[in-house]
Amino acid sequence: MxxxxxxxxxxxxxxxxxxxxxxxxxxxxxxxxxxxxxxxxxxxxxxxxxxxxxxxxxxxxxxxxxxxxxxxxxxxxxxxxxxxxxxxxxxxxxxxxxxxxxxxxxxxxxxxxxxxxxxxxxxxxxxxxxxxxxxxxxxxxxxxxxxxxxxxxxxxxxxxxxxxxxxxxxxxxxxxxxxxxxxxxxxxxxxxxxxxxxxxxxxxxxxxxxxxxxxxxxxxxxxxxxxxxxxxxxxxxxxxxxxxxxxxxxxxxxxxxxxxxxxxxxxxxxxxxxxxxxxxxxxxxxxxxxxxxxxxxxxxxxxxxxxxxQQSLASHDVEKIKVETMDALNTPGRAGQTKLILNGDVTEVYQWDGSVWQRIGERAEGPSGSGPTKTYFEGKEYDYVWNVAIEDGEPALKLPYNVADSPAAAAQGFLERNNLSLNHVNTIVEYIYQNTPGQTLGTGGGEQYVDPYTGASRYQSSAASAPAAPASSYMDPYTGASRYTAAPAPAAAAPASSYMDPYTGASRYSGAPQPAAAAKPAAILPILQPVLLKDGNLGQMRTRLHQYNDDLRNEISTSSLAFDPEQERSIDDAFAYVQKCAGGKRPTNPLGGIHIESVAHALEGWPESLRLPVLDLTRLIVAYCPEVVKPPGLKERLFEALLKAANWQTPWAKSPSKPAEMNLMLVFRALANAAQEGSGAADEPWLGQVLSVVSAATYSTLTASQRKPLATMLLNVSCITLFTPLDAAGRAVHLSMLFQVMGSLALFHVVG
CATH class of the missing domain: 2.130.10.10 (YVTN repeat-like/Quinoprotein amine dehydrogenase)
Incomplete structure (x- = not known):
């Protein structure tokens, strides 16, 4: 069989x-x-x-x-x-x-x-x-x-x-x-x-x-x-x-x-x-x-x-196979043999699976015009998809790129998705310039702002999993919202194959595209609007949170930590609210104090290994509903719960475990989202207090995944204080933290 x-x-x-x-x-x-x-x-x-x-x-x-x-x-x-x-x-x-x-x-x-x-x-x-x-x-x-x-x-x-x-x-x-x-x-x-x-x-x-x-x-x-x-x-x-x-x-x-x-x-x-x-x-x-x-x-x-x-196969994957009529499918093949069959106006790809000819997709013809041949993957088309070898001995990774995108944003998204050092941003940008000969490199509609500290973009997605939604290209360490999307594609007019070893970067063929005069990079600064970290797989997050809650409820020793029915309803309301906001709709009934209290209950009481989905929900609530923490006392209440979730110690000490490291990273992401217009943050003592506490964590001792959201938080504070300045003490702390970030980046540049 x-x-x-x-x-x-x-x-x-x-x-x-x-x-x-x-x-x-x-x-x-x-x-x-x-x-x-x-x-x-x-x-x-x-x-x-x-x-x-x-x-x-x-x-x-x-x-x-x-x-x-x-x-x-x-x-x-x-x-x-x-x-x-x-x-x-x-x-x-x-x-x-x-x-x-x-x-x-x-x-x-x-x-x-x-x-x-x-x-x-x-x-x-x-x-x-x-x-x-x-x-x-x-x-x-x-x-x-x-x-x-x-x-x-x-x-x-x-x-x-x-x-x-x-x-x-x-x-x-x-x-x-x-x-x-x-x-x-x-x-x-x-x-x-x-x-x-x-x-x-x-x-x-x-x-x-x-x-x-x-x-x-x-x-x-x-x-x-x-x-x-x-x-x-x-x-x-x-x-x-x-x-x-x-x-x-x-x-x-x-x-x-x-x-x-x-x-x-x-x-x-x-x-x-x-x-x-x-x-x-x-x-x-x-x-x-x-x-x-x-x-x-x-x-x-x-x-x-x-x-x-329903897959689309790039034309170069099957370009050496002649196109035949439907009658060719009446003849058995050998296992793995591929045929191109003209069915009306569509060229279909069939493969003999050992017993029958199986339709495995359509040959995707690149759009006509002066630009490069498009590469299709899961409904998303790119001008180029390259294999980029970052370091000797490490695998080559797929870098998708459209000539209308900002090279800096594309490079940053690539590094973030693959959990790579931001020290490589300039290398990737230069690679893009050299491998897009004759193309005018655009700015992505003027929206591809890049964080000068972390290089993080405004998180406009090119992910195939959500082609119509403006989601992030940043990889969420908990939900894995970004995904590996790749299809080999040769550079335009290059005489070499684009098939390269995804581990070593080695090609079976010789030749490489000749570099052309590089276009000037798109302007990155100034950035006037905060960068919000809104990416996330809400369905997976909600499932995991309820699973953890059920586990706590079913154990006698932990049953008191589980949500009561009212808290559980408020958590579901929060997910529904964020889901609608993520889809571009603004619900008429905003979230309120009961939702913050329900979140705080889990942040303060649940075991540290179970806090990830709660923290992820918290930073999305703050991102999509900044007004929820505007009433007096709610910001302070949330900040207190976040510190407990991060096991924050005074004096500050480095996270002792992997779950604690992840928790702190998500706390920084929530605080980055809290620093935005409409939150009323800059003209309140709260923001200065947050900076004072967070500044105890020496930037150079944080992990790479923790540094990025902390630096984004500092960027966001810079944006909102352009219009409503901090008091003198808050400004001093903010500047001191910025100097730490820039000093650390300078050190990495020298070492690298």
Whole structure:
């Protein structure tokens, strides 16, 4: 039987980057939204989120499962993040704080595995892999000349590593005993093949090797970079790729193609029952089954196929394929083969999935005119989509750009979405100038103001998830409101392919667009209006908040912390109000003191790991309804609750935990939104008091995610005090804080 959709698991708010599938009823996923989710199959054979671990304040790029122990009868989830930190969480009992934290790697963790004996294998961009026993370092596998992308165990003493130095190494304990050479690109993933040896992938090629070093056979068919390999219980190989697909390989041939409605299928894994699990850039985990009894309902499969068929594929993706008539679909193809079919005025793209020709979209023809060929992605068109390599050893990232946009705003949005240092703004702007020859660079309608401290724009979105709404391009660390949206696109008139390795930036082809005379950057200053931080996924936020409230209510020890019915209604009213405001409507019944009190109840009483959605709601209330805190005493009441939510200490001390760091960041975002016209802030003692308290936090000791909203708050104070000055004491504190920010930026510039 062919594989068909079995289930779609929704819950992540950004790309799903890693999977672990140890049992038929258990799936672990890790995401760029900073979380790992444990999914369990219930009695009705449906998967649902069982628990969520907030494993980092940055991307979580690796996850694996550690078998049960006496301390954890259901086993452990092991996660690895961008900072090189490995966290180990018990699945019973579950809590948001890790049971163990493994330190030693100095850069991004890009792969995790475990052995039957319970050892943990990790690999990193720091050029090493490590073996951990009883949560302490056993071996360091040191010898590669570039990032180590994957590691797996042959047995408890032998390991295999794959690297960006284009080699594979076999290790006996901590000593390299053989090097496999032959790939001419980054080797990203490995998989053990029963009775043969192992498989590896680089670029769009899969190689199968014996452990003795012999190349057994090579598999080709993917049209872009292969990210992950897995093996089915019967020994068949499965791969996931940047070409939107998962492919199943049987007896050295592609047997089936599972096309996804996403550009990047980052990861793939297999369940013991033979089902296939994938994770993609559209935030979803999907399960495919060859067993008819586990297929999704027919209408759900049809809806999925319809989504796939509605994609637009850039013309250069299929430009070498000739256009045929509908009659060509009467002839069977080979798995993965693509055809262009002229259907009326539309050129449709079909692919043979192993049994039928599946419509996977339409060829998108670029608009006519003197401008560059447009690139389409999920209904949004761009003039350019580039791969930009920020630092050696780190992945290239997709930079979408329209020539009518402000280069500074586009650069800042790109850096914010990808959690990168603002030190790169000038580099990205210069890159845009050099790669848009002959184009007039616009100012985005005069609205692309940029924060001189953080570079933050006024948050006008180009996100495909909300094409008609003026949402932010800034990534919300809690909701993941921004998303990875990309499609390869060549620069206009460039003789080179735009397909570049999303990890290393390497191209399979030579050539690059010639730089042209750069247009002058659009004016950034002066900024007269405050920058408000209004981005956010309200639906996800509301769901999470009510989930936390239910959890508190259902535990005897915490039931008193839950909302009472009146408070719960006021919270729902607040969400409804913000939702309407975000949609451009102004409700007739504004929020009031009862809503502030309900929010304050949770900010002051809930455990720190549960405060994120409450804080996010608070900063949106302040942004959309500044009048709610105008009555005497309400600003002070809210400020007091926010300080308690941030665990603010006197004297101030750095946040001791990741949840506390996130809480403080969102408190700063709320205060930035409070400093706006209509809030009456500048002519009241309140603002000076806020500045006095917040100034205790030394700017240089804050994290990058905390500095940005604090600097935006200072910008906003500058804007509103243009018309209503602060008193002398408030001005002195404000200036002192501004000097701290500028001094810190100057230091970073010198160091960088």
């Amino acid at each position: 062919p594989y068909k959709l079995s289930a779609t698991l929704t819950g992540h708010t950004s790309d799903v980057r890693a999977l672990s599938t140890p049992a038929d009823d258990l799936v672990l996923s890790a995401s760029r939204d900073s979380t790992a989710i444990v999914w369990r199959r219930d009695s009705a054979a449906r998967f649902a989120s069982d628990s969520v671990f907030h494993a980092s304040s940055r991307y979580v790029n690796a996850v694996t499962y550690l078998p049960p122990t006496a301390e954890a009868p259901k086993g452990y989830a092991v996660t690895g993040d961008q900072d090189g930190v490995i966290n180990v969480y018990s699945l019973e009992p579950t809590k948001d704080d890790p049971d163990y934290t493994l330190l030693g790697h100095t850069n991004n963790i890009c792969g995790l595995r475990t052995t039957p004996a319970g050892n943990i294998l990790s690999c990193s961009w720091d050029y090493t892999a490590r073996v951990w026993k009883d949560f302490t370092l056993l071996y360091e596998l040191k010898g590669h000349e570039n990032s180590v992308w994957d590691v797996l165990a042959v047995n408890e003493d032998e390991f295999i590593t794959a690297s960006a130095d284009k080699t594979i190494k076999l290790w006996k304990q901590h000593k390299a005993i053989h090097t496999f050479a032959g790939h001419d690109a980054v080797v990203r993933s490995l998989a053990l093949i029963p009775d043969i040896g192992f498989a590896s992938c680089a670029d769009n090629e899969i190689r199968v090797w014996s452990l003795g070093g012999d190349l057994v056979y090579t598999l080709t068919g993917h049209t872009s970079f292969i990210y992950r390999l897995a093996v089915l219980p019967n020994g068949d190989l499965v791969s996931s790729s940047e070409d939107r697909s998962v492919r199943i390989w049987k007896d050295g041939e592609c047997a089936q193609v599972l096309v996804h409605p996403a550009i990047s299928v980052w990861c793939v894994s297999t369940l013991p029952n033979g089902d296939i699990v994938s994770g993609a850039s559209d935030k979803n985990v999907r399960i495919f089954s060859a067993s008819e009894e586990r297929w999704a309902p027919e209408e759900e499969i049809k809806a999925y196929d319809d989504v796939v068929s």
